[in-house]
Amino acid sequence: MLKLIIGNKAYSSWSLRGWLAARQSGLVFEEVVVPLYNDDWARRREEADLAPSSGRVPVVWNGDAVVWDSIAIITYLDTLSGGDKFWPADPAARAMAMAISAEMHAGFTALRSQHPMNVRATFPARPPSAEVAADLARITGLWAQARARFGGEGAFLFGTFGAADIMFAPVCARITSYALPVPRFATAYIDAVYAHPWMQDWIAAAQEEEWVIDRYEPAAAP
Numbered sequence: 102m103l104k105l106i107i108g109n110k111a112y113s114s115w116s117l118r119g120w121l122a123a124r125q126s127g128l129v130f131e132e133v134v135v136p137l138y139n140d141d142w143a144r145r146r147e148e149a150d151l152a153p154s155s156g157r158v159p160v161v162w163n164g165d166a167v168v169w170d171s172i173a174i175i176t177y178l179d180t181l182s183g184g185d186k187f188w189p190a191d192p193a194a195r196a197m198a199m200a201i202s203a204e205m206h207a208g209f210t211a212l213r214s215q216h217p218m219n220v221r222a223t224f225p226a227r228p229p230s231a232e233v234a235a236d237l238a239r240i241t242g243l244w245a246q247a248r249a250r251f252g253g254e255g256a257f258l259f260g261t262f263g264a265a266d267i268m269f270a271p272v273c274a275r276i277t278s279y280a281l282p283v284p285r286f287a288t289a290y291i292d293a294v295y296a297h298p299w300m301q302d303w304i305a306a307a308q309e310e311e312w313v314i315d316r317y318e319p320a321a322a323p
Contacts, residue, residue: 103130104162110307114218114271118171119159126178187264194251202268212236226280256293
C-alpha cells in the first residue's frame with residue numbers, strides 16, 4: 102500500500118497538494134500526519150528512512166520508491182493510476198494545465214510568504230502589498246484564460262477537477278482566509294474548490310487538529 106506522509110492540515114499547503122493528488126489517483130493509501138516543527142518533526146527529519154527527501158512533506162512511499170515534491174507526486178500517481186485522472190485529454194488544454202501548474206509550483210513567493218496557509222483561521226481584511234497584488238493579478242489572469250479556453254460548463258479550471266486545481270487549492274485557501282481581493286469569477290472558482298468533497302474533508306480534519314503554530318495564527322498577523 103502507498104504511504105503518504107504529510108504535515109499539519111491546518112497549515113501545510115504542500116501537504117494539501119499531495120493529499121489531494123492521492124485522493125485524485127483513486128489508489129488506496131495510508132496517511133501519516135507529522136506535526137510541523139515540534140519534537141517529533143525534528144526527530145523524523147533526522148531519520149534515515151525519510152532520505153532522500155530530507156524530511157520534506159509531502160512524501161509518497163511505495164515499496165522502494167520514495168517521491169517528494171508535489172509536482173513529482175502528481176506525475177508519479179498519474180502514472181500509477183493509468184494516466185487519465187490528472188490532466189486534460191485535449192493536447193492544448195493539457196499543455197496549459199501543465200504550464201500553469203509549473204508556474205504555481207515555482208512562483209508567487211510574495212503571496213506564499215506574506216499570507217501563510219491556515220484553513221482554520223479568518224484574518225481581518227487588509228489591502229495586500231504591491232507584490233501580493235501582482236501575484237494575485239497573475240494568478241487570476243491565468244485562471245481566467247484557463248476557464249475561458251477550456252473550462253466549458255465545468256466549475257474548475259479545465260472543466261473537471263484535476264492537477265491544476267490541486268496546485269492552486271492552497272491559493273484558494275489563502276485568498277479565503279485573508280479576504281484578499283479577487284474578481285467575481287475568481288470567487289466563483291474558489292467557492293467550487295472549497296465545495297469539493299475532498300477539500301471539505303481536509304478542512305474538517307484540520308479543525309480537529311490539536312496542534313497550534315503561533316506564527317501562523319491571527320494574533321501574529323501584521
